[in-house]
Amino acid sequence: MEVGGVPYLRPGRDALVGAARAALGAGDPAGAAAVLLRDADDWWDGPLPDEEEARAAGAAGTLREAVRLLRLGRVGDYLVHRWSDPVLLAGLGLLSLGWPAPGTPVLDLACGTGPLLRELALRGQAPLAGADVVLAKLWLARRHVLDDPGVAVAPRLVCLDAAQPWPGALAGPVPARTVVCLDALYFLPDPAGTAARMRAAAGQAGSVLVGGVPNGLLPARGGGARLTPHDLAAMLPGAELYDDADLVRWTVEREAPRVRTPDELGAAVTVSALWRAPGAEPVAAPDLGAPLPGRRLRLNPLYGPDGALRWPSERYERDYADRSPYLPPRLPDEADLAARPEHWARRRVLLDLPERW
Template sequence: MTASPSAPVGATFRWRGPDGTTLHPDTRHTLADGLRRWPVVEGIPWLRPGRDDLRERAVAALDAGEPDAAAVLLLGDADDWWEAAPPPPEQLRTALRAGTLREAVRLLGLGRVGVYFLHRWSDPSWLAALALTAAHPPAGRPVVDLACGAGHLLRHLVRHGHRDAVGVDVVFAKLWLARRFVLPPGARVSLVCADLTAAWPLPPPTAARHVACHDALYFLPDKAAAVAAALACAGPGGALLLGHLHNARHPAGQAGLPLPAEQWTALLPGATAYAEEELTAAAVAGRPPEPAVPAELTGTEAVGLARDPAGPAADPGLLQPAPASPLRPNPLYVDGARRWPDPRWAEEYGGRAAGYLPERWPAEPGPDAVRRRLLLDLPERW
C-alpha cells in the first residue's frame, strides 16, 4: 500500500510529540524530536506515547520501504477501552484493499464501533451534534475535532465549505477510515493519531479556533484537564463544543466514566447547556435548539455544552447536508422495512431514532425526508 498521490497532508504547522517537543520531518515518512522517530502513514502521524516497540517496528517497516507492513501494525492498535483482540495480520492486510467502508470496518474487526460508524448519519446523537454545531458554528475559524473517530463531523463541515480542519483520535484505524472512505476526496484535512491524556499534538493557536469533542469526553478520567487543554487549544475568542456528555443519573448514560449533569456544566463555566433530546428534536424539526435550565438537565440522557465568546450567528444550513450533495436512501431500510443494524444499536439508539425514522419507507417521501434522515449524504464508497 502506498498513499494516494492526491492524499492531502492538511495544515503545514509542526506537530508536537507526547512530551510537548516540536517534531520535524526527517524523512518523507517519519517525524523526529531528536531522540525518537515517529511513523507517518497515509499522511497521518502516529504519536501515541507508551508504545515504543510498536513505534519502532512501524518506523523500521517504513524505512525498509514496506508501508503495508507499517499500516498493518498501526491498524491493529486499539484504545485502552477496547476488549477484543486485533484481527490477524493477514486480515488487516486484506483491509488495505477494501473497496467500501462496510468491508473495511468488518475486516478491521471494529465490531460495535464499526456499526456505529456505518450508521452514524442516522443516530440521534449525530443529529444532536449537528444541532449544537449549527447553534454555535465555526464561522470561518479553523476547526479542531477531538476524538474525531472516522471523520463524520469533519466531512460535514468540509462539504459546507470549511477548509482548515484537523482531526485527532487515539486509534489509527479510525483515522485511516476517515482518510480512505469518509472525507471527501482531496479534502484539506489534517489527521493525527495522538492521546489527549498526554501533551497535545497541536501547537498553540495563532488565531481563534473552533474546537469540538463529541461522544468521547466521558471516557477520559481527568475531564477537567482535558477541558482546560481544549480551551487552550481554542485560544482567546475561540469556541469549545462538548457534545453527548453521558449523564450518570440516566439509565442510558452509564457507559464510560459519566458524570451527573451539574458536574458537566461545572467543567465549562459560562457555557450554554442543552439536553440531548432537545438537540435531536431541533435537528429533526430544522429549528434552533432551546438552551436548558439546570432542572431540565437532570433527566436528560446526555448534556451538550457550548462556550463561544465570539457569539457568531447560528448557521441553520449546518443542520442539513451541503447544497447539491448527492443523497441516497438510508441503508437502514431493506425492502421498504426499517431494520436496525443489531440489537445493541437498537437498544442504544432505536427508541429515539424511531421518532423520525418510520417503520416503513413512505410511499412518497415528503419535503422533510432529509431532516428525518430517510435520505442521507453517504460517502461514495459507503
C-alpha cells in the same frame, strides 16, 4: 512517525512503532500501516485483526468492508451507521449553534471516522483538524469518509492521546479556534483536564462544543466516566447546556432548542454544552439538517429490501431506537420520496453517504 498521511503520536506504543518503522525500512508501507491498524483503545475487549486482515483493510474498497476486516465489532455498527443516529443529529444541532466564522481553525477531538469534519469541509470551512487515539478510525476517515470531491481542503488528521500535550499545529496559539468533542469526553482520560485544554486551545475568541455526554444521573448505558450535568457545567463555566433531544429536533424540525440549567437536565439521556471565550461572537450558520444542493442522496441502509427499519444489533437498538423518532418504521412510497427529498433527508431516510460507504 507518519503512516498513510497520518502522524502517529500515541505514547506507550514503542513496540508497535518499532515494528512499523522496520516495515517502512524494508520498503513495505502497507505492512507498516497494518501494524498500527491493529492498535485499539485501551478499553477495547474485542478481538483484534490479524496481520492479513489489517493489510486487506488498508486496501478495502468500502467503509463497511474495512470495518469488518478491522474487527471493529459493536463499535463498527456505530461508525457505519453514524449518518442517521441521534448522536450525530444532536451534534449537528450543537455545531449550528456554535458555527465557526470563515477561516476559524476547527479541531475535532476524538473525531473517529470524521463525520463532523466532513460536514464542515463540504460547507467550505477550513482549516480543519481531527485527532483520535485509534489510527484505524483516522485511516477510515481519510480513505472512506473525507475522500470526497466536495472536500476542497483535506482536514489534517493526527493520532494522539488527548491526555498528552497536543501538537502546536493543532492547538497552538490563535485568536480563535472552535474545538469540538462529540460522544467522547466521558471516555477520554481526565475529562476535566481535557475540558480545560479545550478552553485554552479555543483562544480569546473561540468556542468549545462538547456533545453526546451520557447523563450520569441516569443508569449507566455504557462505559466511561459518569458525568452529571452539574459536572459538565463545572468543567465549562458559563457554558450553555442543552438536552440532546432538543438539538435533534432543532436539526430535523427546526424547532429552536432551549438553554437548560443543570437541574433541568435530570431526565436528559445525553447532554451537550457550548462554551464561548470572552471575545467570541455568534455566527450565522447554514441549515445542517438540510441536504446540500447537488449531492447524491441514497436510501438509509437501515431499511431492508421489504422497506422495514432494521437495527444492526440489539445493543444499537437499545441505545438509539427510542431516540430516533424521526426514522419511520417503514420507507415511504417512491412517489413521496421523489416529491419530498428534503423532507426525507431531514429525517435521515435519504442520506448523503460517503461515496465508498
